[in-house]
Amino acid sequence: MSVMTSTLALQANGSAPAKPPAAGAAPAQRRVDSRLLLRESRELVIEHLGQEYRLRRTRNDKLILTK
Numbered sequence: 519m520s521v522m523t524s525t526l527a528l529q530a531n532g533s534a535p536a537k538p539p540a541a542g543a544a545p546a547q548r549r550v551d552s553r554l555l556l557r558e559s560r561e562l563v564i565e566h567l568g569q570e571y572r573l574r575r576t577r578n579d580k581l582i583l584t585k
Contacts, residue, residue, distance in 0.1 A: 552575070552581060555573065556573070556575055560574060560575045561573065561574045561575070562574075564583075569585065570585075571583055571584065571585055572584050572585075
């Protein structure tokens with residue numbers, strides 16, 4: 519997949535477009551739109567090193583991550 523195709527796919531999915539880092543610069547941090555993670559639900563379970571974490575969207579559209 520070419521860089522251009524990859525960038526277009528990311529934009530279509532709602533996340534920030536990928537830009538190649540400038541010479542000597544640290545790579546950009548990945549950015550994911552929370553709507554893509556949560557979709558229609560209000561809660562998502564994330565497994566990390568055998569532990570479960572819950573990412574929840576409140577009524578006020580705030581995000582809470584709990585163990």
